[in-house]
Every structure is written in structure tokens, then in C-alpha cells.
Amino acid sequence: xxxxxxxxxxxxxxxxxxxxxxxxxxxxxxxxxxxxxxxxxxxxxxxxxxxxxxxxxxxxxxxxxxxxxxxxxxxxxxxxxxxxxxxxxxxxxxxxxxxxxxxxxxxxxxxxxxxxxxxxxxxxxxxxxxxxxxxxxxxxxxxxxxxxxxxxxxxxxxxxxxxxxxxxxxxxxxxxxxxxxxxxxxxxxxxxxxxxxxxxxxxxxxxxxxxxxxxxxxxxxxxxxxxxxxxxxxxxxxxxxxxxxxxxxxxxxxxxxxxxxxxxxxxxxxxxxxxxxxxxxxxxxxxxxxxxxxxxxxxxxxxxxxxxxxxxxxxxxxxxxxxxxxxxxxxxxxxxxxxxxxxxxxxxxxxxxxxxxxxxxxxxxxxxxxxxxxxxxxxxxxxxxxx
Numbered sequence: 175x176x177x178x179x180x181x182x183x184x185x186x187x188x189x190x191x192x193x194x195x196x197x198x199x200x201x202x203x204x205x206x207x208x209x210x211x212x213x214x215x216x217x218x219x220x221x222x223x224x225x226x227x228x229x230x231x232x233x234x235x236x237x238x239x240x241x242x243x244x245x246x247x248x249x250x251x252x253x254x255x256x257x258x259x260x261x262x263x264x265x266x267x268x269x270x271x272x273x274x275x276x277x278x279x280x281x282x283x284x285x286x287x288x289x290x291x292x293x294x295x296x297x298x299x300x301x302x303x304x305x306x307x308x309x310x311x312x313x314x315x316x317x318x319x320x321x322x323x324x325x326x327x328x329x330x331x332x333x334x335x336x337x338x339x340x341x342x343x344x345x346x347x348x349x350x351x352x353x354x355x356x357x358x359x360x361x362x363x364x365x366x367x368x369x370x371x372x373x374x375x376x377x378x379x380x381x382x383x384x385x386x387x388x389x390x391x392x393x394x395x396x397x398x399x400x401x402x403x404x405x406x407x408x409x410x411x412x413x414x415x416x417x418x419x420x421x422x423x424x425x426x427x428x429x430x431x432x433x434x435x436x437x438x439x440x441x442x443x444x445x446x447x448x449x450x451x452x453x454x455x456x457x458x459x460x461x462x463x464x465x466x467x468x469x470x471x472x473x474x475x476x477x478x479x480x481x482x483x484x485x486x487x488x489x490x491x492x493x494x495x496x497x498x499x500x501x502x503x504x505x506x507x508x509x510x511x512x513x514x515x516x517x518x519x520x521x522x523x524x525x526x527x528x529x530x531x532x533x534x535x536x537x538x539x540x541x542x543x544x545x546x547x548x549x550x551x552x553x554x555x556x557x558x559x560x561x
Contacts, residue, residue, distance in 0.1 A: 214293035218243045221250035221299045230295075235288045236280045239297055249305045252278055256298040257289060304328060310439035314339045317346035317445045326437050332419065333429040335437055341425070347448035348421035350496035350522040352414075356440040359415025366413055369546060370405065376539050377401050400529055404543065407550035414553060418498040421445075449496065449522035454479035455551065456527035457486035466521045473515040475525055487530040490544055491515060494552055496522030502548075526551040 182204065184192035196202070214230035216239055223244025231238070236257070240246060255275040277299070279287040291297075311325045312335060319340025326335060332353070342348060380398050385391040420433045428434055451463040452475045459480030467474070472493055482488060492502035493514045501514035519525075528547040531540035 216291050217296040219298045221247045221301050234291045237288050249301050251300040251302045258296040260294045312437050312441035315444045317343040331434045333425050333434045345447045346445050350446045351421040352444040353417045353419045354442040355415045355417050362413035373405050404546040411550050411553035416498050453524045457483045469518050471516050472525050485529050486527045490528045494524045
């Protein structure tokens with residue numbers, strides 16, 4: 175069997191090289207027009223009204239494709255686009271090459287930039303680099319002269335927005351300022367969901383523990399009850415995405431320093447009134463708010479709340495300061511080092527006395543239990559702040 179290829183058009187025109195003489199049992203196979211079955215196309219992606227794939231017409235250029243796709247959107251980068259083209263060559267080592275297109279010149283008909291398109295070309299119209307910042311805003315609440323929502327510029331800092339809000343009011347407590355950020359809240363929420371998942375798994379493990387005697391049974395029931403309490407606290411006090419900031423009364427002292435953080439779209443800044451108390455929560459005989467006394471330590475405030483109960487974990491007591499930072503015996507960082515009970519406190523701080531971690535279960539479980547109490551208490555501490 176022999177296969178011969180001929181040009182049908184030439185054969186019909188009578189060209190003897192293609193108009194072959196047929197013999198008995200020859201088979202003639204006429205293929206469909208490839209251009210009709212698989213027509214040439216080009217793609218346009220990005221910031222045009224109707225991105226997608228379009229038929230490649232005769233003598234089609236960059237400007238033509240953009241017009242067919244409904245034109246550029248307001249979000250389009252008017253300077254440069256990207257054209258990706260298949261590089262013909264060895265089919266087994268096919269490559270593509272990209273080249274920039276000066277978009278404004280192409281749209282003006284510049285023959286050097288308004289390039290002729292080929293089959294398979296992909297034109298990408300990029301977004302204007304500053305477009306995502308257009309319309310960005312943040313909210314300032316509490317003790318400022320003019321609370322409200324403010325549009326923010328790219329690279330704007332906290333002191334600038336505070337200045338536009340008229341500055342701090344006479345009752346402001348800048349040390350207790352709370353900055354809430356959407357991205358941080360999302361990260362904290364993911365971590366919180368993972369913590370809840372681990373708690374529920376440990377709850378299953380605890381319920382499977384043996385109850386050989388009364389002590390084992392009581393320890394098991396106590397651990398399960400405390401787990402349920404911590405789970406409920408985690409679910410009732412979702413994270414708010416707080417960013418620890420250090421705002422000073424005199425903005426000149428911290429403007430354009432490391433403390434003057436860049437603001438982002440969706441930020442919420444709360445400047446509370448000056449607090450005149452310290453809150454004491456957890457395993458004390460009288461959880462309450464104690465009037466602030468300058469220079470007094472956390473230990474003194476604990477005594478004012480009646481002291482620790484038998485269920486208190488004295489070694490795990492921690493302090494959540496009004497600026498959001500935490501003092502804990504096992505995590506001393508920053509300027510403070512030592513027992514958090516010895517730390518002199520400032521107004522608005524919260525002292526948290528955790529429960530003793532259940533002796534039932536593993537050491538990892540005990541660490542998880544303490545982390546859960548810290549997470550729930552940190553979210554609860556912000557609830558006491560009123561703008």
C-alpha cells in the first residue's frame with residue numbers, strides 16, 4: 175500500500191502532478207478544511223470589558239483585538255501590555271516568547287507597537303498599579319476630634335490619619351489604642367479554627383480514658399468540663415485582628431518612626447477614654463475591676479480581687495496590657511523580664527488567672543489548654559474597651 179498526497183485545488187485545475195490517474199481499488203480521502211475545523215484564534219486577558227478568545231481575522235492588530243473585546247477598562251494600565259507568542263520551531267521543544275507592547279502608542283496606531291497578531295497569540299492587559307489603592311479607607315472611632323471614615327493614600331501612616339481626624343481628644347487614652355486589621359483577623363481566625371479542632375479531638379481522647387477508680391473518674395470529668403468551658407469561650411470571643419501599636423500623646427515624638435505604622439484599607443482605629451481601673455479575671459475569689467493605683471503591681475491587684483482560688487494556676491498568670499501586648503512568665507520578651515505579678519501596671523490592663531491544666535492527658539494537651547485560655551482572654555480583654 176502506498177499513500178500519496180495531492181493538492182486538491184491543483185488536481186481540479188488539471189495540474190498533472192496532482193491530477194493522478196486512479197486505478198482499481200484506489201481510495202480517495204478528502205479532508206475537511208483545517209481552517210474551518212480549527213480556526214485561528216487569539217486571546218485577550220486582563221483589564222478589558224470582555225476578556226476571552228476571539229477569531230483571528232485577516233490583518234488583525236493589537237488595537238483591533240482590544241476594540242473587539244469592548245475596549246480598555248478604567249482599571250487598565252495605560253502604559254504597557256504583554257504579548258505572548260508561540261515560537262515556531264522543533265515541535266518537541268515548543269517554546270513561547272513574551273514581549274512588551276506600549277499600549278498608548280498601539281492604541282494611537284503606531285505601527286511599531288500596534289503589532290500584527292498571529293494564531294495563538296495572548297495579549298494581557300495589566301491592571302493599573304495604583305488602582306487597588308483607589309477608594310481605600312479606614313475608620314477612626316473614639317476620642318478624636320472628628321471620628322469617621324477617611325480615605326487613605328498609598329503609603330499613608332497612622333499619625334497622618336489621626337491628624338486628619340483632628341488629633342486626640344481631651345479624654346483620649348492613646349496607650350490603649352486598638353488597631354484592627356482585616357488580614358490579621360483572617361489569620362487569627364484560621365489559627366482559632368485549628369485550635370478548636372484540636373480541642374474537639376482532645377475531648378474525644380479524654381472521653382476514651384479509663385475510669386478505674388474514683389480519682390480517675392473525677393479527673394476525667396474535670397478535664398472534660400474544663401475543655402467544654404474553654405471551647406465555649408473560644409467560640410463566644412472571636413478574634414478581632416488586633417495589631418499591637420504604640421501611640422503617644424504627642425504625635426511629633428512618634429511620627430514617621432517605626433511606631434508610626436502604615437495603614438491599610440479596612441483598618442479600624444479605636445481611641446478609648448482613659449481607663450481608671452485594672453480588670454482581674456479567672457480563678458480569683460472576686461473577678462472584678464479594681465481602681466487604678468499608680469505604681470501598684472499585678473500581685474497587689476490580685477489581692478484586691480480576693481486572691482487566688484485553689485483551682486488557680488499561679489505559674490501561668492498573665493497580663494494583657496492596654497496596648498495589646500502580653501506579659502507571661504513563659505514568654506518574656508521586649509522590655510519586661512521576670513514574674514508578671516511583679517510588673518507595675520498601667521490603666522486598662524487585664525490580669526488573667528488561668529485554671530490549673532487538667533492532670534489527665536498529655537503534656538501537649540496541657541499546653542493546648544493554656545493556649546486556649548490565653549486566646550479567649552485576649553479577645554475578651556478588648557471587649558472591655560469602650561471608645
